[in-house]
Amino acid sequence: MSHTIPDMSLVALAATDGMLQFELSLANEVFGAPPDGVTVPWYELVVCGPHAVQVGRFRLEPDFGLDRLRHADTVIVPGWADVDVDPPADLVDAVRAAHEAGARVASLCTGVFVLAAAGLLDGRRATTHWAHTAALAARYPRVQVEPDVLYVDNGSVLTSAGKAAALDLCLHLVRLDHGSSVANAVARRLVVPPHRAGGQAQFVTAPVPDQDDHPLTALLPWIIERLDQPLTVEDLARQARMSSRHLGRHFKAATGTTPLQWLLTQRIRHAQELLEKTDDGIDAIANATGMGTSTTLRRHFNRVVGVPPDTYRRTFGTRTR
Known part of the structure; x- marks a missing residue:
């Protein structure tokens, strides 16, 4: 069975116990x-589940x-709390059957684990909340995990990152079905941007070891x-009183990255x-973060965060200008 707009x-x-209420x-x-x-003709929304399910503190x-x-024409799999256990087999089977019948299937946040278990x-x-991308990649190695995007559209299968990114994906589906003007109207009602630039790198903080003796x-x-x-790296190794190679091993074990990459991440975070x-102007911020020039700052910032510094400031700036 195939589906076409406006069908x-x-x-x-797709409901299950432990589903996240926000999504x-x-x-x-x-x-x-x-x-x-x-x-325009709107959607008919239904909730499907095996029985009354627990959603946060409520029964649904x-x-x-x-x-x-x-x-269904579109199946939405909301996030669920316990990603350390396999999703319910009946839910996985039902989602797989829906996709085989021609449904477009989209996961919100950790709902991606259901899609992955179904082989979709x-x-x-695919993506999910940044805190769970490593677990997704480890458990399902055939999935090409994209940790730094807000959502991924594979046509009949779509996945979103966490929380607010789930809203980005839902608005994207409306945009696909009814066009930008309708999606923009939904966004205005919800008082959110109709489309956000960039990815999860805007929101992820860099890990640091918290052991006193590390x-x-x-x-x-x-x-x-x-x-x-x-x-x-030599400066860092000298301060740490160890070789550059030994320093690199400690950084990799503690932060998952190299000393220079960690340093760049901190410079970008300070710029944010x-x-x-x-x-402060871009030149001043470039000097304050050790980037040297605004050109260097813009290049690295855009690559790491996904948007130029000026766009980031318009979105997140709290100063009254």
Whole structure:
């Protein structure tokens, strides 16, 4: 069975115990009713589950059983809390059957683990909340995990990163089905941007070891205090009183990256803070973060964060200008 717009009308939420309330609620906000003034035929939203399910502190009575997913045009799999256990087999089977019947399947946040278990992501790109991308990649090695994007559209299978990125994906689905003007109307009703640039790198903080006796515990604050200076691996190794090779091994074990990459991440993070909290020009921020020139800052910032510094400031800046 194939579906064409405007036939993408029946949206089914796949419910299970432990489902995250936020993702369920935002899907209902987007697909449950059209914004004022929108006259296009809207979606019919139903909830499908095996029984009454626990959603946070509430009990939810589904409209239909899981077998109803096969009749849906779009299946939404919200995130769920316990990603350390395998998703319920009946849910996995129902989602797989829905996709085989022609449904477009989208996961919100950790709902991606259901799609992966169903085999829908084998050989495909996918994302989830940044805190769970490593677990997703380890458990499902055939999935091409993209940790730094807000959502991934594979056509009939779509996945989103965490929380607010789930809303980005839902708006993307509306945009695909009804065009930008309708998606923009939904975004206005929800008081959110219709489309956000960049990816999860805007929101991820760099890991640091917290053990008092760790070899890097004293070094990392020393680096943070000198981000405006041109530091080399040799400088860091000398301060840590170890060889450059030994330093590299400690960095890899503690942070998952190299000393220079960690240093660059801290420079970018400091640049983000200055863009958020000050009116300093790009040249001044480049000097304060050890980037040297605005050209260097723009190049690295755009590559790491996914948007130019000026765009980031417009989105996150808190200063009144």
